[in-house]
Amino acid sequence: MSLYFKYLLILFKSQMQYRTSFWLLSIGQFFIPFSIFAGLYFLFERFGQIKGWEFFEVALCFAVIHMAFSLSECFARGFDTFSSLIIKGDFDRVLVRPRSTFLQVLGSKFEFTRIGRLLQSAIVLIWALNNLPIEWSILKALTLFFMITSGVLIFTGIYMLAATMCFWTVQGLEVANIFTDGGREMAQYPLNIYQKWVARFFTYVIPFGTVNYLPLLFILGKTKGDEILYMLTPLAGSLFILPCFLVWQFGVRHYRSTGS
Amino acid sequence: MIKLDSITKSFKVAKRSTGLLQATKALFYREHTIVEALNDISFTINPGEIVGYIGPNGAGKSTTIKIMSGILVPDGGKCSIMGFTPWKNRVEYVKNIGVVFGQRSQLWWDVPVIDSFELLKDIYNVPTQEYKKTLDLLIETLELKDIINSPVRQLSLGQRMRCEIAASLIHNPQILFLDEPTIGLDAVSKIAVRQFIKTINQEKGVTVVLTTHDMNDIEALANRVILIGKGSLLYDGKLEELRKRFGTHKTITADYRKNTISIDIPGTTILHWTPEHAVLSIDTEQILTSDVITQLSNKVDLIDVTIESQPIEDIIVQLYKEFKI
Known part of the structure; x- marks a missing residue:
């Protein structure tokens, strides 16, 4: 873990070599979700509510998934841009160092400019929380925290799956964007506004639903049935990364036997 | 310290074919050829x-x-x-x-x-x-x-x-x-x-x-x-x-006073010749270098001679040729 922070530090130093570009990109990253959020705002302005969901409730949903996304893009960028590591042949270097490939790939790149995006979603989060009549408890605060961390783990898992595909083909990885960008866009609204199968897909296959929709019901006090179950869903969702990890290991083994 | 014993390794390489039809076909099905990258390599x-x-x-x-x-x-x-x-x-x-x-x-x-x-x-x-x-x-x-x-x-x-x-x-x-x-x-x-x-x-x-x-x-x-x-x-x-095994050629460069008679010496080949300058390649398996110089000095009025062993690069090139690689 301490090594991860050392990787973080050296790449932060590198990033600071290009300050102007850092600021410009960060500002850009601030405005991308800002425009999406503006769209959401005007939608509610016009229709008032969607399937019983108020504006601030959906804003909370939006904030959680966007925070998770920006954090994962910052800290798991190594897997997100893994194809460049393969193309340049730098993955061989990873293999001759006595550390796990997971840690080294994670430490190979960080995208600090996502701070802009993170800031934007944090503002939305605070704004939404201030305007929602939630009775706070430690459990609810913890749940919110786990929602974001599990979200990061799920996005990281998807990046890992996409990265693993690089061992077979370097091109055609846009497929993964369906799940990262697409998943993010879908999950910024509560899942019950969609068709059943969409909701199911994002609950049981790629469990974005477990990091915002389901636990949000608990935080907002909208649950029917056992509260604990809703509260624990983010933890269940975070298990998504385990099979991704195994698939990654399998990919590494394949790489070492084919060298392609 | 390091011991390799009959290491073999082959790679599967996708056949690339030309033509639009072939390329479209390759989207779905690809023929592969096996390339032997290493074949029975052993050393210590x-x-x-x-x-x-x-x-x-x-x-x-x-x-x-x-x-x-x-x-x-x-x-x-x-x-x-x-x-x-x-x-x-x-x-x-x-x-x-x-x-x-x-x-x-x-x-x-x-x-x-x-x-x-x-x-x-x-x-x-x-x-x-x-x-x-x-x-x-x-x-x-x-x-x-x-x-x-x-x-x-x-x-x-x-x-x-x-x-x-x-x-x-x-x-x-x-x-x-x-x-x-x-x-x-x-x-x-x-x-x-x-x-x-x-x-x-x-x-x-x-x-x-x-x-x-x-x-x-x-x-x-x-x-x-x-x-x-x-x-x-x-x-x-x-x-x-x-x-020693493969570098059996040497090169002699000779400068001499103007001379038009041929300097054909058995066991050598003339690489370059002018009336005042010649470059010969010697096959040391056929003739000793010293003999070549003696014969040369009999034929022409030598001013300067340089002898070079075959550069290692040439030996390698020759080796590659010999092994057809």
Whole structure:
């Protein structure tokens, strides 16, 4: 873990070599979700509510998934841009160092400019929380925290799956964007506004639903049935990364036997 | 120290075909050909040796280095390096080796070199005291003092290569694999790099395996060469032996007073001739060099003679031809 922070530090130093570009990109990253959020705002302005969901409730949903996304893009960028590591042949270097490939790939790149995006979603989060009549408890605060961390783990898992595909083909990885960008866009609204199968897909296959929709019901006090179950869903969702990890290991083994 | 026993490795390569129809077909189904990258490679390297591993492009040099450094798993054969099988126990094994890929950098591009070294110290878990000692030695012998605080992107290729080699030695490995360490370097940097490789070999007893296309590297460093071509081992032995066995030609350049009679001497071929100057190639298996000079001086009024052994490069080219690789 301490090594991860050392990787973080050296790449932060590198990033600071290009300050102007850092600021410009960060500002850009601030405005991308800002425009999406503006769209959401005007939608509610016009229709008032969607399937019983108020504006601030959906804003909370939006904030959680966007925070998770920006954090994962910052800290798991190594897997997100893994194809460049393969193309340049730098993955061989990873293999001759006595550390796990997971840690080294994670430490190979960080995208600090996502701070802009993170800031934007944090503002939305605070704004939404201030305007929602939630009775706070430690459990609810913890749940919110786990929602974001599990979200990061799920996005990281998807990046890992996409990265693993690089061992077979370097091109055609846009497929993964369906799940990262697409998943993010879908999950910024509560899942019950969609068709059943969409909701199911994002609950049981790629469990974005477990990091915002389901636990949000608990935080907002909208649950029917056992509260604990809703509260624990983010933890269940975070298990998504385990099979991704195994698939990654399998990919590494394949790489070492084919060298392609 | 290093023992390879009938290592084989083949790659599946997709057949690329021309034409739109074929290309469309390839989207769904691809024909593959099996390329034998390594075929029954065996050799043993003892501690403290410097071995030059040579062969033309695509001969399988890099594949062998990758297998020996644990990156690739071979299809068959055994390999034991310091008691480890490189591709098993990867993490434990790679602590003991240093690898330099001449064409790729292992340093962090935008930060001072010293920062990269510090991070490598942490990656390899080198104790601080040992690290300081090694670093001092490296700075001194590779003359890194003035460049260690500059970002890598500002270094010249020669300076960078010195840092690359230093970086691969931070953890005091006992074996060093160098894949084309002098590629693209100017003469001064080449000599500095060679000198350093020699130093760490002699003073620390590091075993070195290096691949290169520059035969001067081999001549300056390696007393043993392993030649491979098309995946097969062709020669393993001393460089001197190689020269004796295959370097059977010498070149004589003679200047003489104006003379128009032919200087045809059996066992030689005329490479170039003018009335005042001639270049002859001698086949030393047919005629002694001294005899050629005697005969020459009988025929013409010699002013100056230079004799050159066949450059090692030519021998290698000849060898490649002979083995049809």
